[in-house]
Amino acid sequence: RLVAVAPRLAGDGARAKGSYGNGPGEEMASLIGPAFGIRGYMDALAAGGQPLPLAVRERADGQVVAKVFTEGMSGLLFGGFSGEVWIEPGKKATQGKLYRDKASGKSGSGGVALVLGAGNQVGVVILDVLHKLIVDDEVVLLKLNSVADYCAPHLLELFQPLIDRGFLSLAHGGASVGSYLTSHAGVDSVHLTGSEATYNSVVWGSPTAERTGPPKCTKPVTAELGCVTPVIIVPPPKGTLWSKAELEYQATQVASQKLQNNGHNCVAAEVLVTSAGWPQRGEFLAALRAKLSRLPQRTGWYPGSDKRREAFRAAYPDATDAGAGVLLADGLSPEQALLREETWGLCLKEVPLPAAPDSGVASFLDAAADFANERCWGSLSCTVLCHPASRSAVGDDAWDGFLAKLRYGAIGVNVPSMIAFVVAGLPWGAFPGGTPQDIGSGVGFVHNTFLFDSPQKGVLTAPWIVHPRPMWWPDFTNAAELAAAVISLIAIGGTSQRSAGFAGSLQCLGAVPACALAALRG
16 A cells, blocks of 8 residues: 555655655655565564564674664665664563464453654654554554644555554644543553653643653653764774765765755754864865755755754854755864754754874774763764774774664664664664653654564664665655655565565566666666
């Protein structure tokens, strides 16, 4: 059904948000995540809730790590990528407790889950609903955000089989409707994707309520609440320089993470973390400005984004228009950068961390991890751009230790962390540890189509340079056609580990040329 619904849904999304040279391509590409999610959950159910990971390893400290990506023909779409689920330390990589219990004769408790849908991305809504249905074993009442009302007819069509069987129902309205539903006796749990203020309203009764004592809402509440997403740009070791092509490529990576959905994403790049001692820092920022200046001018579309932009200008009067509508405040000290709230729009900061003259890559990694963990609000995701020479300079064990030190639920290495959201086999949510009194980026994971019982984080690693040029780049002109081909390939089982049989395999192979041609035309 997604194959049929996606083009119309993407078209309405582009009309609601704006289109910048690639038609509905950006919106169409955002639906690849739900396609991966639907296929992944189908495979999980077929495997009794315990689909086999591609590999399992143990880190030096005993922490278990399971490889889950790439599967099937997804390696043709994401050549050289690797996706891993890191399990909470001290726990095993067990999967599908709900389904293990059912197989042993223990019936689940079920219940009614209220999903307060995100307003910025319909893919978030689709995946949140599927998680509550399949992983938490609850029927769902989906309350749409009024910003996303244009999605309603398409979601009704997409989910019609579930609606007809009584597994899902949709509700509309503003904050008063959400408040009524969260307190309704017939609702057993709540999941929301939104802001910390919305969470506090649900759990504590108001956005500014004092968060002490027992919460007002006694129901289980899971949430994904965004993040001041850092992009850590690791300097190369002394004597190594990035080429002009590498500078331009990585600048485009940053531009893509800032511009997607006009910055109205919980994974949008918020702060570039660089080294003050990196000789090419100025060249990189110039490459970023040059890239942005060649792209169409964008404007915010999400309610309230204009006020946030004005506040950014007031806080950083020296910020410059870097192109494509992006305001860039660079050269900020850690103390100058206000990193406790998302800008939620086309605003970007850069903080060059102090570096001693002879400090190396390992010293920067340690300082960058501390900065990201302690200075940047939230723990949802971060991006790390690291040249192969930088990784070689510190060695595998130190690199593994750096990833372990980062307290984020998703880490994208040489790829924007928004692509970790798309790979639904990885968990998506805040790093564990949030409490109602100090919720941060939220609590609980969604996606996680391998149904691991105790995920800690997901790590998606890409090659330093991806070929052909990535479809998530803002100037990829054929994204709509490629995304449609990819969604079709996923739908027929082309990215699944499960055997599709002879006829199914032929069908999958027949779908590959359409993906390849569309990618090359981008």
